[in-house]
Amino acid sequence: MKKFLNTADTYLTDALAGFAAAHPDLSVNLESRVVTRARGAVPGKVGLVSGGGSGHEPLHTGFVGEGMLDAACPGEIFTSPVPDQVVEAVRAADSGEGTVLIVKNYTGDVMNFEMAAELAGEEGRRVETVLVDDDVAVEDSTFTAGRRGTGATLLVEKIAGAAAARGDALEEVAAIGRRVDAASRSFAVALTACTTPSAGRPGFDLPEDEVEVGVGIHGEPGRRREKLRPASEIVSDMVDAVLDDRPLESGAEAIVVVNGMGGTPLSELYLVYGEVAALLEERGVSIVRNAVGDYVTSLDMAGCSITVCEAEEGFTDLWDAPVSTPGLRWGI
Amino acid sequence: MKKFLNTADTYLTDALAGFAAAHPDLSVNLESRVVTRARGAVPGKVGLVSGGGSGHEPLHTGFVGEGMLDAACPGEIFTSPVPDQVVEAVRAADSGEGTVLIVKNYTGDVMNFEMAAELAGEEGRRVETVLVDDDVAVEDSTFTAGRRGTGATLLVEKIAGAAAARGDALEEVAAIGRRVDAASRSFAVALTACTTPSAGRPGFDLPEDEVEVGVGIHGEPGRRREKLRPASEIVSDMVDAVLDDRPLESGAEAIVVVNGMGGTPLSELYLVYGEVAALLEERGVSIVRNAVGDYVTSLDMAGCSITVCEAEEGFTDLWDAPVSTPGLRWGI
Incomplete structure (x- = not known):
């Protein structure tokens, strides 16, 4: 470790x-x-x-x-x-x-x-x-x-x-x-397991060419393991999983979070966000607010989650309201 | 990769x-x-x-x-x-x-x-x-x-x-x-190498029990390799390196950045910050502003850098001034 x-x-x-x-x-x-x-x-x-x-x-x-x-x-x-x-x-x-x-x-x-x-x-x-x-x-x-x-x-x-x-x-x-x-649904994919200080070694074994699809934030197993594929394909499956569970109609507005799990660099998260934005646009869904970064992490796990929240009446005004915390700050 | x-x-x-x-x-x-x-x-x-x-x-x-x-x-x-x-x-x-x-x-x-x-x-x-x-x-x-x-x-x-x-x-x-x-001096330590997409593999080999002391933000070699030691010892050496180069007198005020290299979780960065704060306090240096997070990263490298900037006349007012960028935001 x-x-x-x-x-x-x-x-x-x-x-x-x-x-x-x-x-x-x-x-x-x-x-x-x-x-x-x-x-x-x-x-x-x-x-x-x-x-x-x-x-x-x-x-x-x-x-x-x-x-x-x-x-x-x-x-x-x-x-x-x-x-x-x-x-x-x-x-x-x-x-x-x-x-x-x-x-x-x-x-x-x-x-x-x-x-x-x-x-x-x-x-x-x-x-x-x-x-x-x-x-x-x-x-x-x-x-x-x-x-x-x-x-x-x-x-x-x-x-x-x-x-x-x-x-x-x-x-x-x-x-x-x-x-x-x-109004929110999420789905995560891990590229690596995370290591807790007390365990001292990765929480699960993931072969060098595989990803954990649907992983939990403690490294809990997801839906399946699969070979690493291009980001566009991985993200397409993630967005499908989210929208299959709670469909959004064309014309809907959404707040989207692309969240890093702790070990994934920001440039990859932006790359993922670009794929999400294109997929939602195809479905006629407007992303009215977004957050791309590390918010709900799993120590040093490489991976990310996608959250889509339908922007119901009042949500964006409250999202925009001033906030001053170590992890999120604007307007103050 | x-x-x-x-x-x-x-x-x-x-x-x-x-x-x-x-x-x-x-x-x-x-x-x-x-x-x-x-x-x-x-x-x-x-x-x-x-x-x-x-x-x-x-x-x-x-x-x-x-x-x-x-x-x-x-x-x-x-x-x-x-x-x-x-x-x-x-x-x-x-x-x-x-x-x-x-x-x-x-x-x-x-x-x-x-x-x-x-x-x-x-x-x-x-x-x-x-x-x-x-x-x-x-x-x-x-x-x-x-x-x-x-x-x-x-x-x-x-x-x-x-x-x-x-x-x-x-x-x-x-x-x-x-x-x-x-007024600023920095020093970084890497726990792992980073992998560029074009290379597809880590930029250098670092044994599982060693760290690169003084690493650059592209993975350039630093001063030495050494066995992984407790954070308090690593950070003490980092602070020494910074303050040996540009000493601060007791009573000085400083802005301190503990910067993650991309693959290190926030809890470790806070742990490092705690060590820095204690060491500067011992030397009579007041930290008047700080930033702990990922600002100048090296893709997925695990590691961190410490920057100490003497807070000369006018610096903190300008640091506190409103800013609205994807990576830093307050007051707007």
């Missing part, structure tokens, strides 16, 4: 300490493993909390800040945060207007966030949960019942975050988050 | 086409290989042009936009743009107030940008050149006489770009660009 680290055991803490040093406008509690805005909960605003296993940076800690999350609770690498940690995040985010939990659909996350929601409820806190389940690759998977939550998390956190920032009420913020998830 | 591409020959054009599709506020001429702001040169403003070999994305095309470059001229992968291409970029950037060329110190770039400056001069255009030569690893190298230009390019383009945006005259914009370069 070749990584910049001191020991596998201290990897996450050291990375969070560096994150804290780099972002003094955020507050990082290394003991409780909760990241919040340094100024705390925003009075009068619905709180937004997300979290999940680490290793998907900038998700979720990198999306804490004005216009997005109020708190993030990063678990160990590829491991759900524990309920107490989530409750701490809720306490930090809740100004009295209630809190929306954004949860990627993995069994451990769902269970621990549910337990946290109950505990927070017992403290008299109002909590709504938005489940993200956009990955069409497999119906059930290693860590999931139902579709996995992947790239759409960026869209849910940004758009729901903007809704909260403009003063929407708890149920409204949750509702728009759910609408974004329902 | 495992990459998202159609053919090695079309890699760059396809990537630029995708870049163009993703960024409608920029104009990409696929034939002349010049990227400009869609609205063209800004009347009354000094133009900023940069370029160099491709493969370092987001540099340089990703830094075209409000507050940074007016035009970029990307060469083939790891290959200088040709003089005619640079002249085209100068024509596109020049509103009549003159143009600053920001050139990384590689023999091919220096020669071709010099020739372009002469050609532009013959057209009656005023041109100033800022040479970026921040990499302290080696005095001469495969493609260089003198220090190589690497991570400081981000700082030069941002700070000089902001100076141009606020209305500084040609000589002033060039002068502050030169001051930023003079």
Whole structure:
């Protein structure tokens, strides 16, 4: 294993300490493993909390800040945060207007966030949960019942975050988050496996001439292995998978995310985006907003995911709203 | 070679086409290989042009936009743009107030940008050149006489770009660009070699337990190979190399960039930043601004560079000024 680290055991803490040093406008509690805005909960605003296993940076800690999350609770690498940690995040985010939990659909996350929601409820806190389940690759998977939550998390956190920032009420913020998830579908392909610091070697073996089609963000198996083909063919299959699951009519508008998994250079992601744009144009779908870069990663995995979100009423205005986080920033 | 591409020959054009599709506020001429702001040169403003070999994305095309470059001229992968291409970029950037060329110190770039400056001069255009030569690893190298230009390019383009945006005259914009370069030093370490599409295999062999200390952004050899050590030791040597070359006194203020080479996940970059921050604090140096992410990459190389720029009078205000480019954005 070749990584910049001191020991596998201290990897996450050291990375969070560096994150804290780099972002003094955020507050990082290394003991409780909760990241919040340094100024705390925003009075009068619905709180937004997300979290999940680490290793998907900038998700979720990198999306804490004005216009997005109020708190993030990063678990160990590829491991759900524990309920107490989530409750701490809720306490930090809740100004009295209630809190929306954004949860990627993995069994451990769902269970621990549910337990946290109950505990927070017992403290008299109002909590709504938005489940993200956009990955069409497999119906059930290693860590999931139902579709996995992947790239759409960026869209849910940004758009729901903007809704909260403009003063929407708890149920409204949750509702728009759910609408974004329902309007989004994703599909990923891996060129290489990723290596967690604790395992010290790639999570699966992938021959030098093969790719994993439909891979999950922890390296979970996808639909099939196949020989590496030209990008145009790979991307065509990815777009088909996404649009077969949730068709878009000619004339529809979409927000598209081409997301790198951590080890793929930006020029390849742009190349993929060009293929996606051409394919959607052929189908009469207009891409009204896009994001190309690393947002929901899998440590050092080479690969990418494509997310297509139908741009329903109100989505683009909220996407465009000012945001200031380590991972996404404009207008501030 | 495992990459998202159609053919090695079309890699760059396809990537630029995708870049163009993703960024409608920029104009990409696929034939002349010049990227400009869609609205063209800004009347009354000094133009900023940069370029160099491709493969370092987001540099340089990703830094075209409000507050940074007016035009970029990307060469083939790891290959200088040709003089005619640079002249085209100068024509596109020049509103009549003159143009600053920001050139990384590689023999091919220096020669071709010099020739372009002469050609532009013959057209009656005023041109100033800022040479970026921040990499302290080696005095001469495969493609260089003198220090190589690497991570400081981000700082030069941002700070000089902001100076141009606020209305500084040609000589002033060039002068502050030169001051930023003079105040900056960088050092890089590679964990893996990168693979260009045309070569199809890693540019050099690096054993599984060794790192290249002082590597260049094209995979040029550095100072030595050594066994992989804990990040704290590697980073300590990197910071020593940077500060041995240009010492900072206790009480100094610095802007620090921890730059990923393309294949290294963000969590490792934050871990490295944490080590840098601790080391500078020990020396009494305050980090007043920082950037942690992929800015000046080497395709899929795993590795990172550290740039320390002494924050001289005026630098942080210009760093903080609004910017809107694909690779760097805030305030707009």
